[in-house]
Amino acid sequence: xxxxxxxxxxxxxxxxxxxxxxxxxxxxxxxxxxxxxxxxxxxxxxxxxxxxxxxxxxxxxxxxxxxxxxxxxxxxxxxxxxxxxxxxxxxxxxxxxxxxxxxxxxxxxxxxxxxxxxxxxxxxxxxxxxxxxxxxxxxxxxxxxxxxxxxxxxxxxxxxxxxxxxxxxxxxxxxxxxxxxxxxxxxxxxxxxxxxxxxxxxxxxxxxxxxxxxxxxxxxxxxxxxxxxxxxxxxxxxxxxxxxxxxxxxxxxxxxxxxxxxxxxxxxxxxxxxxxxxxxxxxxxxxxxxxxxxxxxxxxxxxxxxxxxxxxxxxxxxxxxxxxxxxxxxxxxxxx
Ligand SMILES: Cc1cc2nc3c(=O)[nH]c(=O)nc-3n(C[C@H](O)[C@H](O)[C@H](O)COP(=O)(O)O)c2cc1C
Numbered sequence: 082x083x084x085x086x087x088x089x090x091x092x093x094x095x096x097x098x099x100x101x102x103x104x105x106x107x108x109x110x111x112x113x114x115x116x117x118x119x120x121x122x123x124x125x126x127x128x129x130x131x132x133x134x135x136x137x138x139x140x141x142x143x144x145x146x147x148x149x150x151x152x153x154x155x156x157x158x159x160x161x162x163x164x165x166x167x168x169x170x171x172x173x174x175x176x177x178x179x180x181x182x183x184x185x186x187x188x189x190x191x192x193x194x195x196x197x198x199x200x201x202x203x204x205x206x207x208x209x210x211x212x213x214x215x216x217x218x219x220x221x222x223x224x225x226x227x228x229x230x231x232x233x234x235x236x237x238x239x240x241x242x243x244x245x246x247x248x249x250x251x252x253x254x255x256x257x258x259x260x261x262x263x264x265x266x267x268x269x270x271x272x273x274x275x276x277x278x279x280x281x282x283x284x285x286x287x288x289x290x291x292x293x294x295x296x297x298x299x300x301x302x303x304x305x306x307x308x309x310x311x312x313x314x315x316x317x318x319x320x321x322x323x324x325x326x327x328x329x330x331x332x333x334x335x336x337x338x339x340x341x342x343x344x345x346x347x348x349x350x351x352x353x354x355x356x357x358x359x360x361x362x363x364x365x366x367x368x369x370x371x372x373x374x375x376x377x378x379x380x381x382x383x384x385x386x387x388x389x390x391x392x393x394x395x396x397x398x399x400x401x402x403x404x405x406x407x408x409x410x411x412x413x414x415x416x417x
Pocket of ligand 1: 268299300
């Protein structure tokens with residue numbers, strides 16, 4: 082039904098969305114970054130429940146999809162409640178990207194994203210990830226072909242470029258938009274910077290001036306105040322948070338970590354570990370959870386011995402019992 086503009090108070094469902102990717106509505110402007118080894122189904126689903134507006138998978142190598150590698154398909158698991166779900170693929174081969182995207186589209190993601198930011202030498206060095214930023218013509222071919230053959234919107238996550246002397250972010254952003262890309266996420270660093278040095282928000286603001294598709298800014302967002310600051314400074318439609326969310330997934334509910342009481346940390350850690358065990362099985366689930374434990378507990382004063390005991394547990398129940406004990410001590414210390 083068309084909305085009559087004479088009745089501005091009339092309910093318009095479109096008003097609820099923060100922005101649209103093609104015809105896919107996104108209902109929160111704060112989004113969990115794709116992170117290899119972290120944005121797996123257990124963590125993604127938790128961040129989504131806390132408010133993350135989109136669910137990006139970890140990146141998946143197109144050739145692994147074509148080879149039917151089990152681990153690649155495992156990374157693409159999702160539940161419908163997590164939508165909009167974004168599958169992220171990487172490759173230096175347009176042909177492999179297109180074939181893999183067609184294959185994974187059968188799982189019905191909402192969006193397919195191309196990784197153009199990975200700085201790892203084995204990936205960027207062969208022209209994939211951030212390496213793609215050096216070949217704008219290839220980027221044009223990839224996006225033209227993908228947007229022609231796929232039914233879902235196609236997006237990209239880029240960096241600013243390779244190094245100080247090669248920063249083609251304006252050109253690449255234009256190429257992506259002109260060849261059908263429906264969304265662009267920008268990590269404000271070059272490949273050479275990796276994850277250090279200050280993220281360049283001016284560059285994200287410049288990109289805002291040259292494209293009109295939705296833009297997500299990324300880099301150096303750690304607090305609720307940073308979210309609003311980045312939006313105001315760059316004009317981006319959404320803000321993506323990576324490392325800050327590992328320590329503080331509550332940021333998607335616009336809560337700083339210092340405002341989260343230990344009881345809530347404890348219950349979320351329980352849920353996270355239970356999902357890890359359900360998803361990966363007990364042994365692998367507990368081992369993979371250790372890196373998250375270290376981050377969740379980074380704010381608390383635990384002794385070396387306590388941390389070591391916790392991080393060497395291999396059984397779910399043993400682990401939960403121990404961290405309940407340790408957190409109780411933290412809670413009592415905070416109360417006294
Ligand atoms: C451990 C780790 C894994 C990452 N894996 C991916 C990935 O699979 N795909 C991707 O586009 N970016 C990946 N990134 C980059 C993040 O999505 C994000 O752009 C970067 O961490 C900057 O944001 P932050 O300052 O909020 O952490 C990864 C980053 C980290 C730290």
